[in-house]
Each structure stands twice: as C-alpha cells, then as structure tokens.
Amino acid sequence: MNxxxxxxxxxxxxxxxxxxxxxxxxxxxxxxAASAQAQPIPPILVLVSGEAEQSAFLxxxxxxxxxxxxxxxxxxxxxxxxxxxxxxxxxxPQIRIIGLVDDxxxxxxxxxxxxxxxRLQWLGYHSISAGQSRHRLLYGKASSGxxxxxxxxxxDDLQPWTTALxxxxxxxxxxQTGMAPLAADLSPLTGHFVxxxxxx
Amino acid sequence: xxxxxxxxxxRGVVQQEFQKAIEKFRKLLGADNVLVQEEQLAPYMKIMMPxxxxxxxxxxxxxxxxxxxxxxxxxxxxxxxxxxxTVSTGHNLGYGSAAPHHRGQVILDLKKMNKIIDVDPDLxxxxxxxxxxxxxxxxxxxxxxxxxxxxxxxxxxxxxxxxNTLDRGVGYTPYAEHFLxxxxxxxxxxxxxxxxxxxxxxxxxNTWQVFKWGYGPYLDxxxxxxxxxxxxxxxxxxxxxxxxxxxxxxxxQKDEDIADLVELFRPLSINGIIPNGVVxxxxxxxxxxxxxxxxxxxxxxxxxxxIIQRIRDERKIGAWTVYGALYGxxxxxxxxxxxxxxxxxxxxxxxxxxxxxxxxxxxxxYRADLMRGNMTLTEFALYNWRGGGGSMWFAPVSxxxxxxxxxxxxxxxxxxxxxxxxxxxxxxxxxRAMHHIIDVLYNRTDEExxxxxxxxxxxxxxxxxxxxxxxYRVNSAFMHRVADSFGPVQREINKTLKRALDPxxxxxxxxxxxxxxx
Numbered sequence: 001m002n003x004x005x006x007x008x009x010x011x012x013x014x015x016x017x018x019x020x021x022x023x024x025x026x027x028x029x030x031x032x033a034a035s036a037q038a039q040p041i042p043p044i045l046v047l048v049s050g051e052a053e054q055s056a057f058l059x060x061x062x063x064x065x066x067x068x069x070x071x072x073x074x075x076x077x078x079x080x081x082x083x084x085x086x087x088x089x090x091x092x093p094q095i096r097i098i099g100l101v102d103d104x105x106x107x108x109x110x111x112x113x114x115x116x117x118x119r120l121q122w123l124g125y126h127s128i129s130a131g132q133s134r135h136r137l138l139y140g141k142a143s144s145g146x147x148x149x150x151x152x153x154x155x156d157d158l159q160p161w162t163t164a165l166x167x168x169x170x171x172x173x174x175x176q177t178g179m180a181p182l183a184a185d186l187s188p189l190t191g192h193f194v195x196x197x198x199x200x
Numbered sequence: 201x202x203x204x205x206x207x208x209x210x211r212g213v214v215q216q217e218f219q220k221a222i223e224k225f226r227k228l229l230g231a232d233n234v235l236v237q238e239e240q241l242a243p244y245m246k247i248m249m250p251x252x253x254x255x256x257x258x259x260x261x262x263x264x265x266x267x268x269x270x271x272x273x274x275x276x277x278x279x280x281x282x283x284x285x286t287v288s289t290g291h292n293l294g295y296g297s298a299a300p301h302h303r304g305q306v307i308l309d310l311k312k313m314n315k316i317i318d319v320d321p322d323l324x325x326x327x328x329x330x331x332x333x334x335x336x337x338x339x340x341x342x343x344x345x346x347x348x349x350x351x352x353x354x355x356x357x358x359x360x361x362x363x364n365t366l367d368r369g370v371g372y373t374p375y376a377e378h379f380l381x382x383x384x385x386x387x388x389x390x391x392x393x394x395x396x397x398x399x400x401x402x403x404x405x406n407t408w409q410v411f412k413w414g415y416g417p418y419l420d421x422x423x424x425x426x427x428x429x430x431x432x433x434x435x436x437x438x439x440x441x442x443x444x445x446x447x448x449x450x451x452x453q454k455d456e457d458i459a460d461l462v463e464l465f466r467p468l469s470i471n472g473i474i475p476n477g478v479v480x481x482x483x484x485x486x487x488x489x490x491x492x493x494x495x496x497x498x499x500x501x502x503x504x505x506x507i508i509q510r511i512r513d514e515r516k517i518g519a520w521t522v523y524g525a526l527y528g529x530x531x532x533x534x535x536x537x538x539x540x541x542x543x544x545x546x547x548x549x550x551x552x553x554x555x556x557x558x559x560x561x562x563x564x565x566y567r568a569d570l571m572r573g574n575m576t577l578t579e580f581a582l583y584n585w586r587g588g589g590g591s592m593w594f595a596p597v598s599x600x601x602x603x604x605x606x607x608x609x610x611x612x613x614x615x616x617x618x619x620x621x622x623x624x625x626x627x628x629x630x631x632r633a634m635h636h637i638i639d640v641l642y643n644r645t646d647e648e649x650x651x652x653x654x655x656x657x658x659x660x661x662x663x664x665x666x667x668x669x670x671x672y673r674v675n676s677a678f679m680h681r682v683a684d685s686f687g688p689v690q691r692e693i694n695k696t697l698k699r700a701l702d703p704x705x706x707x708x709x710x711x712x713x714x715x716x717x718x
Binding site: 077078079082102103104105106107108110111112113114115118119120121123125126127129130134135136138139141190191192194199 | 357577
C-alpha cells in the first residue's frame, strides 16, 4: 500500500468512534494535550493492523483520553510505511506511539524504533484462540498493574484485556478507574498480536 | 542523574567495578550515548530464539561514532574486564537480532558510525562504515546518478553491508556471496591498534578496495563470524547496472520434482547462464507472502498435507517454485533465455512465468525485487505464518545435487512435524554449493511450544550432523553447539587465536562458540 492510499482509508469500525481519525502521520500537539487524570504525555499516534483495527483496544484508548483527537495509522510492510515511520521517529518533537499489530509489523516497528534511539516502554505478545488468551511480556513498564494481570493469566477476568491494554498504554501510570463503559458490539480478537508503547 | 542500581551485570564483574566503567564510558562517549535505563535497553532485548529474554539481556548499550571512540571503549573494557558485544545495525533477525550472546555483555552499537566514505562509479567499489544501511547506500548512489546496484539480504533497507558480510550473509543478485565481494577492512583490535587489511597497510596505496589479497596470510576471513576485532570500515564491490534484467519463475507441482530441478539448473548456475543464486522455494515459504496459517487452520501442531495441498490449489502455488534471473545486454539475455526455456521445455515439466505473466503477484514481485537489489520487506510476512514471534533460521549446506534435496526435505519435515512445527523452506544453488534455508517458526507466547522449538532445533542440528551436514550460520543460543559440529581442532585453533588477539576475552565472548571462559 502506498502512502497516498493510506490517507483515504474508509470503512473501519474505529473511525466511527468519536475523536479518532484514520491514516494521518502528522500530529498536532494541541489535539493531544494531556488529560487531567494522567501525567502529561506527548502526542500519541496509534498503530494497528488486521483485526486490531476493529477491536476494543481502540475503545480502551478512547476511554483513557476522552477529550483527545487520536490519530490512528494502519501498518504495512511497504517501503512507504518504513520511510514515514522512520521520519516520524526522527522528526524531533517527543511522541508516544502505541499499537496492537501483527507479528510482521511488530518486528519491523521495534527494529526501526531501536535504530532511531526510541525507548520501549511496553512490548507484549498475545495469542488468542478458542476464547483463551496467552500473553508474554518482554517489558511492561508502561503499566505494571496490567503486566501483572497478563502474567498471571487473569486478563479476561475484568474488562476484556484488549480494552485494558489500550487504556493502560494510552495513559501510563494511571489506574483504570476512569475507564468508560464498553460497547458490546466489537468482535473479540483471534490470532496473534503484539502490543507496544514507544517514546521518542 | 542518579543511576538505578543496575539489575544486570557482566559475567564476573562486581557492581562497583561496573559503575566505574560506566562513568568512563560516559566521559568518552557522552552521557546520551551510554544507555543503562531499562526502557533504553528493552529494544535490544527482543529476541526470536526459544529461550528467555533474560538470558540475552545486556547490562548497558554504548553508541560510538568514531574509530577513536571504539579504541577508547576497548581500552575501558580491557581495564575493567567488561565483555562487549558489537552490532552494526543489529537487525540480524532469526540469528540473534541485536541481543548479546549472554546476559550482562555490554552492547557496542555502531549504528551511528554510518558514513559512506567512498563510492567509485568506474571501479564499482564502495568503502563504508558499519552503520551504513543498504537503503542509505542506494539513496547515495541514486543521488550521484551512478549506474550501480547493491545486493541486500531479505531485510534489505534496514540492514547494512558490513554486518551482513561479517556474518557471511548472502543476497540474491549475482553479487550474492557477500564475503566474496568484500575487499579490505579496517579493524580495531583488542589491544587498541587499528589494522587495515590487505593493501590497506601500504602507505599511499589506492588499491585497498580493488585487490583483496595483499601480501602474506589473508586476514579478512578471521574477522568474519568471529570475535577477534571490531570492524570499523569495510570495502565492497558493487554490481554495474545491467542493460537488461529478466527475472523468471518456474512452477513445479510435485514434491519430488525438486531432485530433477537441481540437476537441471545447477549447470546453468556453474556455467554462468543464470549468474545469481537459483532459489527453489517450497510451498509454505512461497505462500507466506500472502497467506497465514490461520486462514486455513487454528489447530495446534504441524500443518497437514491436505491443507498444504489446498493452499497449492487455491493460491496456485507450486510444490516448488524456482526463481532466477538473467542479466546483461539484450543480446546476452535473449540467448540465455532461449537456453533456459528450451531446457525447461525439454525436461517435460514446469510452468515458466515471466515478469509480464506474473503481473501483480506479490510473491513474484518480492523475488524479482530481491534479484535486482531493490528494497523490499516482504520477507517479514514469514512472521505472520504461524505468529507468536518465534523464528530461527536452520541453514545446512550441501553439494548442489538433486540427490541431496529430497532426503533433506524429508528429514527436516519429519523432525519439524514431530515437534508440531512446519517445514517452511527453500534451497539456494550457488554454482557448486546449495544452502537449505528453513525458517523454524513458532509461538513464543506458548511456553510448551517454545520448549518444543528449542528441542526441534537441537534435533535438526544433531540429525543433520549425523548425515554430514553443517550449517553456515546460526543464532546465538546454539553457537557453541554448532562450533562442536566443526570439530575440536577448529575450536582449539579459534581459541588459540582468541588468546593471542584478545587475551582478556573482552570482545564478544561466545560468538561462533569462541570464548576463553568456556
């Protein structure tokens, strides 16, 4: 997929969520001012691929940052994505990039982040089949509470783990007490995904 | 800034000593280039091997930008007995990534040592630093308007020629055997001296990048797949852009066709009709560009023969797909194309696919891009075949004979399937030798599958060794095991060299099984 096509993505469920725009690399800090309940955080870009585009992960993010206008970008393995992402990582102003993507995209994103001196605050592998989820966390500083839940295998007890994950990565260091009620119309994820939080 | 107490220390180094070394590194490199915080180290810990990340966690990362800084790092490491694992771009995916051989080693990251020192458009040579990527080299060549090609391995844009060549990696154009097309190195030795190999030692010489051998013992080889020095510059040869490039594929429907194929194509490789490596891609490797296993099944274990056949039928993928390319003038290519097509037709099997016939087929485009040195990251799609982030390349080398193929495929498939994993493989014939490249893909979120993957890889190494095969390269979890395959005398010679060149054992102990402490 080339860059121009990414800018005109349509029909993705998340785009109907209030305050979310698909397919824009440019980030306006004014659209991402920190919420009252969280520590000040830099502008946020959300990366998703495949089923994650229609998952509760994005709902969790929206719940964490209810007053914010989020930019959400679909990943791919094209050179256009690599160039845009690298440019963003090296563009100067601090930025927080969080996401839930497939293994191929995650491998590429983490490599590019390291090449650009970015900090990795969270990296989690998630496998979901037959209603069961497995999680392996390489690093979970962004949310020690969620990390403990996932490590203990209790991720499905309370909120769906995808919602909790989105909330935690979007608001590092905060409790999840402010999470908005969930819409029930999003289908649960199946397959393999990787979550991450990177800061430049 | 107050440092947190380091959670990880180099082997045999106490905390106070380590802290002293860190302070010296900061003075040498600047505080911003000495990474010790967890979230700075985390990107270096992402591994694909079936072991816990903690086994390969670094204690710190150093970022150097000059030869003098590398000399300074070596001096500090000697002074405090700090082991240092050097990476150039650090994207050695499936072979250990950027993580050190063992826990606590300090990583020396040369990604910012990324100057393109020279590209000569007439002699078709380049001299580059370790952090230069193929993308950077391509951009430079384009900007200058030179008619030169590079030869990247599959992760192309993000990796660089120095790291890949030093690990004796390969590409897909006629310049695929990277060490063969390397010419001249600058190496910082463990004693801090700077060696320029071959003609680089002659004052005023302008032949460093054109004549490989120099005088006396040829030294460049001992700095590949080794830990005898830190390479800070490397010369390489670039391929002149041919007038005509003609990629092609030939699809074969039966598993057993592979034996005849190698016999058919080997002569074309040896006599230079097909000057690049001829690749014979198995079904699942070929499918990975467009298919995920979960499209067909979510069952645990190996993918059944029935499903593999369905993939072949529905996606129109052969049991084996041969990829090669012709390069040269129009006249050359016309003649060679006639030879190739007549040979295939005469063999009575195989469906030839040209670039025009392939159209927008992503698998063909990916292979064509590789064979002309274009940047492409399609190979990353392999990680989506099974998912879960586990990948190890198993890469035994054999003679380029048809008789070698089926027995290897059957042996590998039997071992992989026994451990619930799939055969995702290809062969690459480069004249007389044949690399068998298998991606052992598994799910790292499943502890039990991780254990199976580890056992599987160990069994692959063991069983192939019994049949006389050795691998050309391996991930860092299995380096000692593979070093054993090559016999005690090679191990002892390597240790003797290590003792002579790095008596304090500070440079990448464990690399290729070379470590004075084990």
